[in-house]
Amino acid sequence: MSFLEYIDGLQAVLERIKREQRSNIEKAGRLIADSLSAGGIVHTFGTGHSHLIAEEAFFRAGGIAAVNPILDERLIFLKGALESTRSEQESGLARSLIEREQVRAEDVAIIISNSGRNAAPIEMALEMQARGVKVIAITNLEQSRPSASRHSSGKKLYQLADISIDNCVPAGDALLTLPGLSSRIGPSSTVAGAAIINSIIIEAVAELLHRGEQVPVLPSANIEGVSEETLSLILSRYKGRIRYLDVDAGGAGGPELRRSEGVA
Template identity: 45%
Template sequence: MTIPRQRYRDQLAIIFDRILGEQSAALDAARDAVATALGTDHLVYVAGSGHSHLIAEEAFYRAGGIAAAQAILDPDLMLHLGAERSTLLERETGRAERVLADYPVEAGDVVFIASNSGRNAYPIEMALACKARGATTIALTSLRHARAITSRHDSGKLLYQVTDLVLDNGGEYGDAALSVGNDIRMGPTSTIAGVFILNAVLAEAVDQLSHNGVDVDVYQSANMQGAEAAAEEMIRRWQSRIRGL
C-alpha cells in the first residue's frame, strides 16, 4: 500500500481532473460572469464561514490576485474567537444581512459563497441577500455532501439550490478523503479544491479581458525585490472601494 502522502496527492489529482473534466460549462459561466463584472468596474466578493473563510481570504489582497476582490469576513464566524461558537453562529438566521451592511454588494457584482455542506443559514442567506441586490451568486460547495444531508435553513433549501451558478469542489461526504490507521478519516479537500477553482476562474477572466484589450489590476508580491512601490500604489487606488486594505 502506498503511504498516506502519496494517496492524498493522488486523491487531490483525481478531484482536480474531475473538476476540469466534468464542469467545463459551469467554469466557463463563472469565468464569463467575473470577466463581465471586472470589465464593467464591478467587484468580486467571496464569502465563507468557519474553514470556508480561508477561501475568502485567499482571494483578498493576494499576490497574483485581482485588486477588485473583496472578502466578506465576520470575525464571529472565523475560528480565532471560538471555534465551536462559530459553528453555532453560522446556523443563526439573520446574520448574513447584518454582515452585508458593511459591504455594498450591488447589481453587476459577482459573489462567490463557499460552504462545503451548504446547509447552514449563513451561506444560504448570504446567497439570497446578494441575489436580491442584483449580484450574480456562485456556490463553491460539495454536491456529494449536500445531496446526503438536509438543510438547517427555514426554506429547506441548500446553498447549491439558491445560487445562480454552482461549482462543485468534488469532495467526499464529510470532506475527509483519506483513510489512515484503523479507518480514521483525514485529509480534507474542500479548501484546496475551492482555492484551485477560485484562482482558476479569476485567472481565466483576467486572461479573457487581457486578450480583449482590457487591463485588470493584479497584485504582485510586495516581497519581490523593488516591488513595494507598485504594491503601495495599487492599494492607494483601491482603498476607497475595498474594505480592509
C-alpha cells in the same frame, strides 16, 4: 507512505474538477469579467474552514485587486470553534454583515460552503441576489444534495446560486481510510476550493485580455523591486469599496491591514 496516497487523492479531485467543472468555471470567469468591466468587484464569503477560500483570493500575489472578503470573527474561529459552528447556522447574521459592505448590482459574489446547508452562506446568497448581485457557489454536491437545509427557505446553496461549482470532494471531506483508524483522514475541500477560486479569477482575467481590457494583478511585496508605491497605486482605485484595504477596517473583528502582513 500514506501521505503519497493523500497527494494522489488530491490530484484525483483536481482531475475531476478539470473534467466535470470546466464549463461552470469558464461561465464564472465570464461573469466576473463582465462585472470588472462594468466597474464591479468580487465579494467572497465563507464560514468555518471555507473562509480560507474567501481570504485566498484577497490581496493575493498573482491575484486581482478587486476582491472584497466578507469576514467576521464569529465565523472564523476567533471566538472559538464551537461558536463558529453555532454562528454559521444562525439566521440574521449574514444580513448584518452585508449591510456594512459597499455592495452594488454590478458586483459578483463567490460564496463557499462545503456542506451548502447552513443558514449564513444561504442567507448571504439571498441577500446578494436581493441587491442584484450574481452569485457563484463553490460547494460539495455529494454532501449537499442528500442533506437537509438549515435555512428557513428550505433551500441549499447550490439551488440558489446563479452558477454552482462542485468541488468534487467526497462527502465528509476526508480522502483516506487508514488501518486501525475508525474515521477517515485527509481533508480536501480547502485545496479544491483554492484551485477553483483561482481558476475562476484566471479565466476572468484571460477573458478581459481577450476583449482588449487590462486588469490590475498584484505582484508579491516580497520580491525585490516591487515597491509599496506600486501596490498602493494598484489598490487605490478600490479604497472605500473593499473593507480591508482601509486602515481602520475595525468592525466585527476586522484587523488593521499592515504592509508586513501583505501580499505573500
